[in-house]
Structure formats: C-alpha cells, structure tokens
Amino acid sequence: MAVFVKVAEAGSFAAAAAALGLSQQMVGKHVAALEARLSARLINRTTRRQSLTELGRAYCEQCRIVLAEAAAADALAEDIAAEPRGRLRVNAPVTFGSARLAPVVVRYAARHPAVEVDLVLSDRKVDLIEEGFEAVIRIGTLQDSSLIARPLAPYRLVVAAAPAYLARRGEPEHPRDLAGHDCIVFIGSSEARSRTWIFTQGDEQAAVPVAGRLRMNDSRAILWAVEAGSGIMMGPEELLAPLMADGRLRRLLPDWQAPSWPMHILTAPDRRPTAKLKRFVEMVMAEFPRRG
Structure with a gap:
C-alpha cells in the first residue's frame, strides 16, 4: 500500500x-x-x-x-x-494550583527525572496555544473551543470558621444568618458572585448578600484570617478539608450545598501527544477523578 x-x-x-x-x-x-x-x-x-x-x-x-x-x-x-523528556508547561488557577496541583507536579517530576516542569499559576484565562502551554486546568463552564477537554472532579466550595470566632459570635443555623456575620469576601473576577453566597437544599435555594471589613484576592490569605478568628469564609473544600479534620476550622451549614463548578484539564488537539504530556494528563485524571 x-x-x-x-x-x-x-x-x-x-x-x-x-x-x-x-x-x-x-x-x-x-x-x-x-x-x-x-x-x-x-x-x-x-x-x-x-x-x-x-x-x-x-x-x-x-x-x-x-x-x-x-x-x-x-x-x-x-x-x-519512551521515557518522557523535555519541558512541560502547565497552567492552573492560583488557589487550586498551589494547594492541590503543586504536590501532583512534584510527584510527576520525581517519577520522570528527564522532564522539566513549568507550573504557571494565574486566575487569568490563558490562551493555551499562543502562550505555549501544553496543559491547562480550567474551573467553570467551558466555552466551545477546538481544545480537548477531559473532565475532572468538580471544584466544590464549603463554608467554615474558626472555633474562636464561633464562640464569640455564635454559629449560623441558616444561610440567611450569614448576613449578620463577618464574612471575608474574595475579590475575584465577579464582584457580584463574591458578595452573594448561594446555597441549595433540595429544591430550596438561598442567595445571601454577605459583607465584612476584610476583602482579599487570595484564598490562602483569607484562610489565614479565618484561622485567626476574623470571620467566615467560603472556600474550596480541598483547601479547607485538612483544617476541618484537625479541628482548626469547623464546617458550617453542613445540610446546605455551596456552589460547585466543573473542572477540566485542557490540551491541544493532537493525534500524537508527547509521552511527557500523556503521562501528566493520566496522573492528573487519576488524582482528581470525576465520579459518575
């Protein structure tokens, strides 16, 4: 032939x-x-x-x-x-990247010593092709594109506060009670979403305007303030889980569901992806598997 x-x-x-x-x-x-x-x-x-x-x-x-x-x-x-080799450029949102993806990258680099990894964290929506990234983690609803999108576990939010704050101000029993509390607001791309926390319980939905004296644009900074007893935060479950497990924070309103957003790993369409990229995508999907 x-x-x-x-x-x-x-x-x-x-x-x-x-x-x-x-x-x-x-x-x-x-x-x-x-x-x-x-x-x-x-x-x-x-x-x-x-x-x-x-x-x-x-x-x-x-x-x-x-x-x-x-x-x-x-x-x-x-x-x-083939042994994965070369330079791999990866982009991810700041909070998820520093808290959850960085450890995966470290293990990947240890497993594949011939690969150099550039992990660039940014909450800006980067252009994978023009900016030279081979893999991008994106949180939120995807727009139509020619990129290959592989689904990961959803990015879930929870509400938490330190025991010292709750001892001083009391624990909210319903989302509407948050209006009377010091909520530390994340200053992000959507100011309206940051200042209105939305909860669901079955068919019921509660959209609560929140406010406080502290506003920050980094989840880890907010987490530090919450640990210090300065207020209540809504943040990524994976970031807060270790602190809730050891009692430094307490999860609030456990019967109500805070928002969760879809999360994907994006790559360029390629009939023959490199070994370094294939192994990285496989590792990320195994670390953050979507259930169901």
Whole structure:
C-alpha cells in the first residue's frame, strides 16, 4: 500500500523508486502484487504515461487512511515505551494550583527525572496555544473551543470558621444568618458572585448578600484570617478539608450545598501527544477523578 500510494503521488514508477530507495522493477512488483490480490487494475500504464483507474483513485484514498492509522498505532507503541523528556508547561488557577496541583507536579517530576516542569499559576484565562502551554486546568463552564477537554472532579466550595470566632459570635443555623456575620469576601473576577453566597437544599435555594471589613484576592490569605478568628469564609473544600479534620476550622451549614463548578484539564488537539504530556494528563485524571 505504501509503495502504491508513493507511485500515485510521484506520478511514475521511476520517481517512486527514487523516493523509496528501491529499484523500479521492485516498485512494479509491489503494485502488481497488490493488483493481483485485488483482481483489479489500479494503474493504467502506457509507454508514455500512467494514471490511476477509477478504482485506483478510490483505493488510494483508503490506503492513505490505513497508513495514517498504522503510523498512529506505531507512534502510540513508541510513546508507551519512551521515557518522557523535555519541558512541560502547565497552567492552573492560583488557589487550586498551589494547594492541590503543586504536590501532583512534584510527584510527576520525581517519577520522570528527564522532564522539566513549568507550573504557571494565574486566575487569568490563558490562551493555551499562543502562550505555549501544553496543559491547562480550567474551573467553570467551558466555552466551545477546538481544545480537548477531559473532565475532572468538580471544584466544590464549603463554608467554615474558626472555633474562636464561633464562640464569640455564635454559629449560623441558616444561610440567611450569614448576613449578620463577618464574612471575608474574595475579590475575584465577579464582584457580584463574591458578595452573594448561594446555597441549595433540595429544591430550596438561598442567595445571601454577605459583607465584612476584610476583602482579599487570595484564598490562602483569607484562610489565614479565618484561622485567626476574623470571620467566615467560603472556600474550596480541598483547601479547607485538612483544617476541618484537625479541628482548626469547623464546617458550617453542613445540610446546605455551596456552589460547585466543573473542572477540566485542557490540551491541544493532537493525534500524537508527547509521552511527557500523556503521562501528566493520566496522573492528573487519576488524582482528581470525576465520579459518575
């Protein structure tokens, strides 16, 4: 098939033989063997010129597809056996990246010593192609794009405060009680969303305007203030979970669901991704699997 396609592309047996490093007679034998197996003529030959038959044109297109699939299968086998190497550029939101993705990157780098990893954290929506990233973690609803999006576990929020604050101000029993508390507001891209905390319980929804004297644009800074007893925060469950487990923070309103957003790892469409990228995507998906 490969010889036949080369003959079709080169326009003659002689040109195909030169391109493939074969004799003209050997090229002719390959094509003749293919025609004998098919019991049909693929190329019309005259002393002056040669041309594909109608069947030859259609068969040539199918051969190209088969050869491309075979090359992709060979490349996959090579990648599986290959040692990941080179530089891998990854982008992620600041809070998720520092709290949860950075440890994964460290383990990945330890497992693949021939790879150098650039982890760039930013809450700005980067352009994966133009800015040279190979993988991007994105939180929120995706817009239509040509990128490959693989779903991860949702990014869930919870509400928590320090025992010292609750001893001083009391514990809210309903979301509307938050209006009377010091809530530390995250200054993000959506001011309205930051100042209105939304909860659901079954079919009931509560949208509560919150306020406080402290407003910050970094979840870790807010977390420090909350640990110090300065107020109540709504933050990522994975960031707060260790502090709630050891009693430094207490989860509030456990019967109410705070928002959760879809999370994906994005890569460029590529028939043959590099070994370094494939291993990284596999590791991230195993670390943050989407259930159901």
